[in-house]
Amino acid sequence: MSDPMAEIRASFFIECEELLESLQDGLQMMDDGESDSETINIVFRAVHSIKGGAGAFGLNDLVHFAHRFETAMDEVRTGRFVPDGEAIKIFFACADVLGDLVRASRDETPILDEMTAPVLDSLERLVGMEEEVEEEVEFVPAGIALDLGGLGDLGGGMGDLPPLDLPALDMPSPDLLSADGLPEGSETPDVAGDNDAQAALGKGFKIHFLPEPALFISGNEPLYLFRALRDLGDLTVRCDTSRLPAAEALAAETGYLSWSLVLLTEEPETAVRDVFEFVDGLCVLTIEPITNAALDGSMALPDLDVPSAQIPLAPGDSAETAPVETIAAEAPPSSPAQAAPAALPDRLAPGAAAAPIPAPIPAPAAAPVAPPAPIESAAESTEPSDAPSREAKNAPTQPRATVRVDLERVDRLVNLVGELVINQAMLSQSVTEAGLPANSAVSTGLEEFLQLTRDIQESVMMIRAQPIKSLFQRMGRIVREASAAVNKDVRLHTDGENTEVDKTVIERLADPLTHMIRNAVDHGLETTEKRVASGKPRNGHVTLTAQHRSGRIVIDVSDDGGGINRPRVLEKAIEKGLVSPEAQLSDGEIDNLLFLPGFSTAAEVSALSGRGVGMDVVKSSIQSLGGRIAITSVEGKGTTFSISLPLTLAVLDGMVVRVAGETLVVPLNAILETLTLTDDDIKQLGPETHVVQLRGGFVPLLDLGAELGYRTPEQSYVGGIVLLIGQEDGHRAALVVDAIEDQRQVVIKGLEGSYGRVPGIAAATILGDGQIALILDPMDLISQASGRTKDRSLSLSHAG
Numbered sequence: 001m002s003d004p005m006a007e008i009r010a011s012f013f014i015e016c017e018e019l020l021e022s023l024q025d026g027l028q029m030m031d032d033g034e035s036d037s038e039t040i041n042i043v044f045r046a047v048h049s050i051k052g053g054a055g056a057f058g059l060n061d062l063v064h065f066a067h068r069f070e071t072a073m074d075e076v077r078t079g080r081f082v083p084d085g086e087a088i089k090i091f092f093a094c095a096d097v098l099g100d101l102v103r104a105s106r107d108e109t110p111i112l113d114e115m116t117a118p119v120l121d122s123l124e125r126l127v128g129m130e131e132e133v134e135e136e137v138e139f140v141p142a143g144i145a146l147d148l149g150g151l152g153d154l155g156g157g158m159g160d161l162p163p164l165d166l167p168a169l170d171m172p173s174p175d176l177l178s179a180d181g182l183p184e185g186s187e188t189p190d191v192a193g194d195n196d197a198q199a200a201l202g203k204g205f206k207i208h209f210l211p212e213p214a215l216f217i218s219g220n221e222p223l224y225l226f227r228a229l230r231d232l233g234d235l236t237v238r239c240d241t242s243r244l245p246a247a248e249a250l251a252a253e254t255g256y257l258s259w260s261l262v263l264l265t266e267e268p269e270t271a272v273r274d275v276f277e278f279v280d281g282l283c284v285l286t287i288e289p290i291t292n293a294a295l296d297g298s299m300a301l302p303d304l305d306v307p308s309a310q311i312p313l314a315p316g317d318s319a320e321t322a323p324v325e326t327i328a329a330e331a332p333p334s335s336p337a338q339a340a341p342a343a344l345p346d347r348l349a350p351g352a353a354a355a356p357i358p359a360p361i362p363a364p365a366a367a368p369v370a371p372p373a374p375i376e377s378a379a380e381s382t383e384p385s386d387a388p389s390r391e392a393k394n395a396p397t398q399p400r401a402t403v404r405v406d407l408e409r410v411d412r413l414v415n416l417v418g419e420l421v422i423n424q425a426m427l428s429q430s431v432t433e434a435g436l437p438a439n440s441a442v443s444t445g446l447e448e449f450l451q452l453t454r455d456i457q458e459s460v461m462m463i464r465a466q467p468i469k470s471l472f473q474r475m476g477r478i479v480r481e482a483s484a485a486v487n488k489d490v491r492l493h494t495d496g497e498n499t500e501v502d503k504t505v506i507e508r509l510a511d512p513l514t515h516m517i518r519n520a521v522d523h524g525l526e527t528t529e530k531r532v533a534s535g536k537p538r539n540g541h542v543t544l545t546a547q548h549r550s551g552r553i554v555i556d557v558s559d560d561g562g563g564i565n566r567p568r569v570l571e572k573a574i575e576k577g578l579v580s581p582e583a584q585l586s587d588g589e590i591d592n593l594l595f596l597p598g599f600s601t602a603a604e605v606s607a608l609s610g611r612g613v614g615m616d617v618v619k620s621s622i623q624s625l626g627g628r629i630a631i632t633s634v635e636g637k638g639t640t641f642s643i644s645l646p647l648t649l650a651v652l653d654g655m656v657v658r659v660a661g662e663t664l665v666v667p668l669n670a671i672l673e674t675l676t677l678t679d680d681d682i683k684q685l686g687p688e689t690h691v692v693q694l695r696g697g698f699v700p701l702l703d704l705g706a707e708l709g710y711r712t713p714e715q716s717y718v719g720g721i722v723l724l725i726g727q728e729d730g731h732r733a734a735l736v737v738d739a740i741e742d743q744r745q746v747v748i749k750g751l752e753g754s755y756g757r758v759p760g761i762a763a764a765t766i767l768g769d770g771q772i773a774l775i776l777d778p779m780d781l782i783s784q785a786s787g788r789t790k791d792r793s794l795s796l797s798h799a800g
Contacts, residue, residue: 012053013106014404017470019046020099024473027095031088037077037270043091044073045277050098054105061111062101068120069094072127081127089480090122096477204233204264204290205272211255215282222259228275233265262290407503410463414650417453417460418747421651424453425744425768454745461502461648468546468555469497471506475517479542482521489528489539490521496546501553502648508625509555509645512618516557516641517542519615524559524639534636536560552669553647558640564633566590573599591631595619624752626762628779644779654775655723656742656767660710663773665746665765666735670778672726674740679718688713690789692722692734699724702785704735708760713789725778733782736789744768748775759784 026043051066072094075081083091097119104111207229211222229235238260245256263272272287427446436442472494483490525531525540532538543558566587573579573593585593593599597616622629627645646652654665677692682701685691691698701722705711714720714736722734746765751758760781761774 009057011404012057013102015053016050016102016106019050020095020102021470021473022046023095023098024476027088027091028476030083030091031085035083037268040073040077041270041274044070044077045274047073047098050102059105061116062098062105065101065116065120066098068123069098072123075127087126090119090126092476092480093119094123096480203266204262205269206288206290207261207263207272208258208284208286209261209276210258210284211279212282212284213253213255215279216255217253218279218282220279220282222257225275225279226259226261229261229263229272232267232271232275233263235264236262264290410460413460414464417457418650420453421457421745421747422766422768424450425746426770427768428744429768457651457745461650462500464503464648464650465500466503466506467498467500468506468553471510471513472497472544472546474510475513475544478514478517479521482518483540486522487527488521488525490525491539491541493541493543494545495543499546499548499553501546501645502650505553505625505645505648508621509643512621512643513555513557515615515618517544520557520559520561520639524561526562530562534562548647549644553645555643555645556640557643558638560638563635563637563639564591564594564631565635569593588631591633594631595629620757623757623780626777651745651747652775654744654746654765655740656744656773657704657723657737658739658741659708659737660705662708662710663741663767663771664704664737665773665775666723666778667762667775668743670725672724672732674721674723677717677720677722677736682717684790688788688790690717694724694734699732699734700785700787701734701736701789702782702787703789704737704781706788707781707785717789725782727779727782733778733785735778735781746773746775 023043023046026039026046029039030043047066047070051063051070054062054066072081072091076083081087097116100115101111104115209222209225211220215222226235226237240258240260241256243256243258250256265272269287269289276283276285424446428450431442431446475494476492479490479492520542521540525542526534526536528538531540541560543556545556545558547554570579570585570590570593573590573596574581576599578593578596578599579585594615595618599615619629622643622645625645627643630642630644631639632642633639653668655668655671657664657666675694681692681694683691683693683698690701692701701717703713703717706713717736720736721738721740722736725733725735727733746767748763749765750763751761760777762777762780763775765773765775767773
């Protein structure tokens with residue numbers, strides 16, 4: 001049986017990853033100049049939530065660091081510190097360290113002071129804060145009052161229980177209130193009669209709070225919310241018990257109480273809303289600023305107008321005067337002789353003298369206090385322009401239901417879907433061999449089965465697909481660390497973060513992308529002095545983009561540096577003996593020299609590069625994913641590395657072809673069209689090659705059987721079938737095949753684990769008849785093709 005705490009702990013760390021992602025988003029928005037209060041609150045709440053969860057599991061190192069980070073962000077949130085570019089860099093470093101601590105805590109690895117000390121020192125110098133020494137608090141369990149005075153014996157048999165020693169609470173509980181709603185023996189200060197006090201009430205908020213049953217089920221307690229509000233200023237609370245039914249009609253799961261509050265504070269509305277952050281969606285909440293008109297005459301707290309449908313009422317219940325419950329902060333003492341009208345809220349200063357409560361006195365008719373609009377009528381308030389947005393913001397939101405599943409279970413489901421696809425192909429093969437007509441019940445049912453299989457496969461692939469945003473955010477840290485190492489000011493820009501790709505692709509793409517980012521910062525971008533001298537901005541820019549294109553995902557890594565110095569690259573390649581001095585290379589061929597093992601143009605070895613190990617490994621890693629990498633560079637403008645990858649490593653749509661008696665599969669997304677060659681279409685180019693004339697252009701003709709070594713080139717290709725293959729750089733090629741057999745979905749089976757990488761071959765699959773077929777990589781095949789479409793011996797005999 002699984003350990004529940006272990007599952008909760010695992011869920012916490014998964015939530016931490018989401019919070020860290022939100023933290024990075026908020027800091028990036030601040031770095032882009034969007035330092036509004038909501039953005040700052042996003043950052044603050046992310047750190048605060050991680051700290052709170054870590055404390056529940058006793059992760060003290062994580063709590064300590066998060067607390068210091070949170071304190072610094074609180075300085076920003078309250079406006080006491082305005083961050084500049086250098087401060088935001090330190091905040092980014094704090095976020096990186098916070099992520100390291102979360103992962104170290106998750107993996108239960110030691111956390112050394114060296115991980116946090118430098119960043120904390122920078123944070124202390126920046127904000128000027130000192131480490132807080134937390135006061136030791138002795139924990140005393142609070143007793144629970146079981147005396148339901150006046151309700152009689154409910155049959156619980158509690159007469160034998162010993163009396164409970166209840167500690168004093170900051171706010172009296174409802175069962176300790178008198179019939180008039182105030183604690184017995186308290187006195188009521190005359191707030192309305194004090195002009196100085198009334199002047200001090202110019203800023204504050206009227207709050208209406210109705211908890212829903214889900215609030216209590218989730219373990220939240222209104223008392224603690226009110227205590228948090230009290231820390232913001234002078235708070236007055238009225239509890240509405242008018243909807244409380246008789247004892248026999250009480251439902252344990254239902255909350256019957258609602259509250260009206262007045263908070264006198266200098267804090268902004270965002271600070272008040274932050275108090276209710278963790279009960280958002282679990283209550284009906286309105287917060288309205290106090291206007292001067294509301295302060296004239298008295299500070300009456302109106303009844304909370306709540307729709308009757310919100311809380312069930314017992315039959316025969318009627319609305320009665322709601323008791324008043326009070327929390328005060330530094331209220332001035334008042335004379336015992338003074339008495340407040342019944343409608344006035346009563347504010348108790350700590351330690352106020354006890355006195356009997358005088359009888360209620362009706363409010364003067366000359367200064368009536370208008371009741372507030374019901375919650376549903378927020379549009380009729382004194383601030384009509386802000387009311388709709390406020391109402392929408394406070395409306396309970398129902399989050400989308402999600403479930404966390406182990407990746408192993410998803411992988412097993414993917415494998416089972418693969419087997420389902422293979423079995424479906426076998427059934428199709430059997431039906432074809434049986435000669436059943438296309439309109440037979442079996443054939444029709446098989447077509448429906450085929451569509452259902454495809455729908456299941458696509459749904460499973462969507463489960464494995466994840467936005468590439470998490471990978472892009474990790475590259476932000478690489479840019480910051482690499483730019484600091486080479487003393488360059490570099491900014492990272494991202495686009496297409498929500499592009500989804502298979503989780504396995506994301507995991508295996510991290511290392512090659514990291515090297516490419518470091519290479520762009522170290523080699524691609526010039527030094528600050530050179531950029532200024534050439535008229536460029538001081539800040540270098542590295543751009544990461546992702547997009548879907550022709551059934552693949554294309555990721556571009558671009559910089560606005562000086563571009564590839566091709567004469568220098570060729571000189572280094574000749575110097576290292578990688579190419580012949582007499583070689584005449586095109587720009588593309590020179591660019592591809594960067595992928596040769598051991599090649600580097602760095603004059604000296606640095607912490608980032610210069611050893612000649614990297615770009616060849618990057619290319620190998622990309623190819624192992626069934627991908628390709630290409631380079632585009634403009635001198636003085638910058639360089640772009642383009643990575644093209646399959647969306648999934650499990651299933652693909654392919655065209656089944658036959659060549660020299662062998663069955664092969666060509667990915668469908670690579671085929672532009674198919675056509676049959678005529679004598680007028682074929683033009684000879686040189687002694688051993690041909691091209692195909694197609695709509696005013698010429699396309700190289702490649703014999704697939706000859707390129708794979710299955711046969712020698714054919715004597716004639718008239719009447720031959722060709723697949724027109726489109727490459728990502730816009731170039732095309734025509735592959736000659738003997739026949740096209742089918743178009744179907746196939747399951748990808750990797751070959752590299754057993755045979756290593758085979759040029760021109762991406763993977764293999766199992767067909768419906770049990771035969772194994774190779775899946776081609778058309779782009780790799782074309783790039784390495786010899787182009788021979790005429791037998792060399794025939795060419796020599798004609799020449800002789």
